Structures are given as C-alpha cells and as structure tokens.
Amino acid sequence: MPIIGNLHQMDAERAWLTYTDWKEKYGDVVYCSILGQDAIILNTEKAAEDLLNHRSSNYSDRLDLPAIIGPYGLTIDTIVLNHTDTWRAHRRVFHQTLRSEAATAYRPMQLRRTAELVERITNSPEAWWDHIRRFSASVILSAIYDHDLSDSTEDDSTLQTVLTALELLVRIFSPSTAMLITKMPIVRSIPTWLPGGWVNAKQGQKVVGDMFDVPYNLFRAKLETGEAGKCVASDALAMSRDTYKMDNFDDVVKGVCGTAYAAGEETTGATLIIFILAMVLHPEVQARAQSEIDEVVGTDRLPDLDDKGSLPYVEAIYRETLRWKPVVPTAIQHATTEEDVYNGYYIPKKALVIPNVWAMTQNPDKYPSPASFNPSRFLDAEGNLSGDEPSYVFGFGRRICPGRHLAKDSVWLAMVRILSMFRIEKTTDAAGRMVEPNPEWTTGITSYPKAFPCKVVPRCEEVLK
Numbered sequence: 343m344p345i346i347g348n349l350h351q352m353d354a355e356r357a358w359l360t361y362t363d364w365k366e367k368y369g370d371v372v373y374c375s376i377l378g379q380d381a382i383i384l385n386t387e388k389a390a391e392d393l394l395n396h397r398s399s400n401y402s403d404r405l406d407l408p409a410i411i412g413p414y415g416l417t418i419d420t421i422v423l424n425h426t427d428t429w430r431a432h433r434r435v436f437h438q439t440l441r442s443e444a445a446t447a448y449r450p451m452q453l454r455r456t457a458e459l460v461e462r463i464t465n466s467p468e469a470w471w472d473h474i475r476r477f478s479a480s481v482i483l484s485a486i487y488d489h490d491l492s493d494s495t496e497d498d499s500t501l502q503t504v505l506t507a508l509e510l511l512v513r514i515f516s517p518s519t520a521m522l523i524t525k526m527p528i529v530r531s532i533p534t535w536l537p538g539g540w541v542n543a544k545q546g547q548k549v550v551g552d553m554f555d556v557p558y559n560l561f562r563a564k565l566e567t568g569e570a571g572k573c574v575a576s577d578a579l580a581m582s583r584d585t586y587k588m589d590n591f592d593d594v595v596k597g598v599c600g601t602a603y604a605a606g607e608e609t610t611g612a613t614l615i616i617f618i619l620a621m622v623l624h625p626e627v628q629a630r631a632q633s634e635i636d637e638v639v640g641t642d643r644l645p646d647l648d649d650k651g652s653l654p655y656v657e658a659i660y661r662e663t664l665r666w667k668p669v670v671p672t673a674i675q676h677a678t679t680e681e682d683v684y685n686g687y688y689i690p691k692k693a694l695v696i697p698n699v700w701a702m703t704q705n706p707d708k709y710p711s712p713a714s715f716n717p718s719r720f721l722d723a724e725g726n727l728s729g730d731e732p733s734y735v736f737g738f739g740r741r742i743c744p745g746r747h748l749a750k751d752s753v754w755l756a757m758v759r760i761l762s763m764f765r766i767e768k769t770t771d772a773a774g775r776m777v778e779p780n781p782e783w784t785t786g787i788t789s790y791p792k793a794f795p796c797k798v799v800p801r802c803e804e805v806l807k
C-alpha cells in the first residue's frame with residue numbers, strides 16, 4: 343500500500359513551522375518523518391474533517407512524550423493527556439462548565455472586564471498592548487478561579503506564577519526543544535546555572551507544579567471561607583458533590599483549571615493583537631465598522647453582546663481576524679491509536695497528525711486573495727453574514743477547543759468596544775511620514791505579531807461632532 347503523498351524527510355523546525363506552501367507543493371495529505379517520528383500533515387478542511395471529525399475515535403490521542411510530561415510535571419494537563427478515561431473526565435468538566443449555554447453565565451463578568459479594558463486604554467492608550475494582555479488574563483482567571491487580578495499585574499503573585507510556568511512551557515514545547523529532550527533526556531539534568539540550564543527538569547517540575555497548585559489552593563481557601571463565587575472550579579467541584587464520582591477528581595479539576603489558563607490566556611490576547619494590526623493596516627475596514635456601530639448602538643452606551651445580531655460587519659471582522667492569521671496555525675497535533683487507511687493510503691499507528699490550519703485559512707478556492715484582510719468575504723451581496731465561519735481554527739473532533747465559546751465572547755466584545763471607543767492609526771516618523779507596521783511574528787505553537795508601531799486615539803471628539 344502506498345504511503346500518502348511525497349515521502350519527505352524534514353527536520354523538526356521545518357515540519358512544524360514552514361507550513362505556508364505545503365498544499366501547493368505536496369497535496370492534500372502528506373506523510374513525513376520528523377526525526378524518525380511518523381507524521382501526517384492534513385492540508386485541507388476535507389481531510390481534517392474526514393479523519394479528525396469523522397474517525398475521531400482513532401485520531402484523538404496525543405504524541406507520547408514521556409521524556410517531557412512526567413519530568414516537567416505535566417501529568418494532569420488536558421492538552422497532553424492521551425485519549426484515556428482521565429482525559430474524558432477532563433472533557434466532561436469542560437463540557438459541563440464551558441459549553442455554549444454554560445459559557446453565557448460569564449457574560450456579565452466579560453462585560454465588566456471589557457469596560458475596564460476600555461477605561462485602561464483611555465487612561466494610557468500608549469500601553470494598549472499591556473492592557474490587552476491584562477484583559478485576557480483577567481477574563482480567564484475570573485472564569486476559572488473567580489480570581490480578581492490586582493491593580494498592578496506585577497503584584498499579582500497568582501498571575502506571576504502562571505506566567506513563569508507558561509514561559510517555560512512555551513520553550514520546552516518548541517518543536518526542536520521537545521525533540522531534543524525526547525532524544526537526549528540527559529539535557530534535563532543541565533544545572534540551572536549553566537547555559538541551557540532552563541530545561542532543567544527539577545526546576546521545571548516545581549514551576550509547572552506551582553502553576554497548577556498556587557491558584558487552585560487559593561481558590562480552595564476562598565471556598566472554605568464561603569468567599570468563592572461562580573467559576574469553573576466551583577462548578578466542577580459541585581459536579582462531584584452532586585453526581586460525578588471518581589477517584590482523584592480533585593486532580594482532574596486542578597488539571598482542567600491550570601490547563602484552561604495556559605491554553606486560554608495567550609490565544610485570546612494574541613487574537614486581539616492580530617485584530618489591532620489588521621485595523622492599523624485597514625482604516626477603511628475600521629471606518630465601516632464604526633459607522634455600523636454608531637448607527638446601531640448610538641454613542642451614549644458601549645455595545646454589548648445583545649447587539650451582535652445587528653452588527654454583521656463587526657462579526658465579519660471577527661471571523662476574518664481568525665482566518666487571516668490563525669493564532670494556532672497548526673492547531674495541536676493529534677495522534678493515531680491504530681493504523682488506518684485513507685483514500686487507499688496507509689496511515690501508521692501512533693503517527694502524529696498535524697492539521698495544517700494555516701493552509702486551510704489560505705485556500706484560494708474558498709478565500710480569493712487569501713493574504714488580504716477582507717471581512718466582506720463573510721458577507722453576501724446584501725451585507726448579511728454568510729453561513730461560513732472558520733471554526734476549524736479551534737481544532738477538530740473530540741479534541742476541539744473546549745474554551746471556544748468563552749473565547750468568542752471575550753474577543754468579540756473586546757473588538758466591538760475598542761472599535762466603538764478608539765481609532766487605531768499608523769504612527770508618523772520625525773519627518774511626518776506614516777510608518778507602515780511590518781512586524782515580526784512569534785513562532786511556536788502560537789503565532790502573533792511582536793511589538794509594532796501604532797497609535798490608539800479616543801474617538802470621543804469625532805463621535806461628538
């Protein structure tokens with residue numbers, strides 16, 4: 343039986359990060375080997391749906407990374423768990439607490455947090471980036487642990503603990519480092535004082551352990567004194583009290599909560615940063631959205647989620663932002679449990695399966711001129727929303743992102759409120775010429791622009807005219 347596509351020997355970095363023209367060069371489904379690991383790259387929505395959605399019982403594992411998971415204390419992290427009963431318990435908690443109807447309970451909190459975001463940008467517009475990152479952290483910490491961030495993020499020990507761990511996780515999960523640690527486990531013992539010592543597993547285990555323990559223990563202490571409000575942690579514990587019985591359920595809840603922070607904070611903030619970049623580059627899109635908002639909402643209140651149905655162009659901007667530069671461009675790799683055959687081609691057991699979300703978003707047959715930011719592609723000739731939504735940017739099958747409903751409300755609300763209150767403009771240089779932002783992009787599991795020049799200006803004078 344033939345192997346799918348071209349046999350292509352890749353090094354780890356290229357296989358994970360050079361995904362731009364894979365479909366053109368190699369076809370819809372590609373086999374490659376990443377340092378000896380079988381890997382299948384799915385370049386089209388059709389192939390991803392056929393395998394990851396329709397055959398999900400065989401495509402919902404993750405890659406076994408025993409050299410990383412145990413030594414770095416990731417044994418209770420939803421993302422890396424295999425397709426086991428423990429993972430199913432995690433997903434049941436996510437479903438119970440963050441499914442579409444359950445996520446609406448967090449809307450009042452999201453309205454408060456977006457109002458704070460607008461206020462902070464009004465007071466110090468030059469620090470918009472920090473305000474956005476604070477916003478995404480504050481929404482997730484509230485939703486998961488009912489934790490209110492301190493005024494200064496530097497003084498918030500909970501936030502600092504999780505940020506330290508995230509920094510480490512992003513580094514050890516970079517493709518080359520993950521492979522290096524897997525192939526040469528000895529590097530885990532490099533003392534922290536030597537160059538490269540940041541991969542030290544003993545230190546990693548402490549840092550990652552704190553990420554799960556510190557906010558969770560704080561929440562448990564609040565629960566005991568009756569101060570804990572509604573959040574994922576309290577709803578999950580109520581589940582176990584009422585109906586759901588399982589040994590070690592406390593570890594499940596702790597794992598769910600710690601993973602949700604790690605998976606939700608950066609993705610939400612990064613999507614908003616991509617949106618700001620799109621707005622700087624496209625003043626005409628911004629102006630059209632602002633006139634829609636002014637017409638529908640008026641100028642004496644902030645838009646809210648009840649306005650969504652009347653703001654199709656804003657919704658189209660949301661969809662185009664997800665599509666234009668997907669923040670998790672190769673989603674998270676799945677793995678097969680058993681061998682399989684697809685369209686006559688053999689797929690090995692325990693193969694990595696990488697959904698090339700980037701290629702799907704750049705498919706010129708579905709999205710003409712895919713590199714341009716054009717929200718109108720999601721509207722019909724009458725200006726109504728088309729049925730198309732790039733929901734595949736949230737992944738596939740049983741592993742689909744369980745935080746997507748919360749994420750959508752947070753991102754949409756922040757976008758519409760920023761648009762209603764501010765103009766996002768290019769800066770000018772000393773000679774008065776416009777500076778065209780052309781940022782570098784982060785690489786790794788997530789991808790978003792590094793710092794770029796832009797000016798955020800309150801619209802109040804313009805609106806009052």
Ligand code: HEM
Pocket residue numbers: 420421422433482601602603605606607609610613669670673674675676735736737738739740741742743744745746748749753
């Ligand atoms: C714009 C924001 C977000 C994007 C683009 C995003 C995207 C993704 C993607 C692509 C995956 C991989 C799915 C797969 O394996 O097929 C994923 C997994 C996951 N996401 Fe999100 N996500 C976002 C926000 C969130 C939020 C807010 C939370 C939590 C509240 C969250 C929690 C998770 C978890 C726990 C997983 C792992 C699921 C599993 O392995 O079973 N995400 N996300």
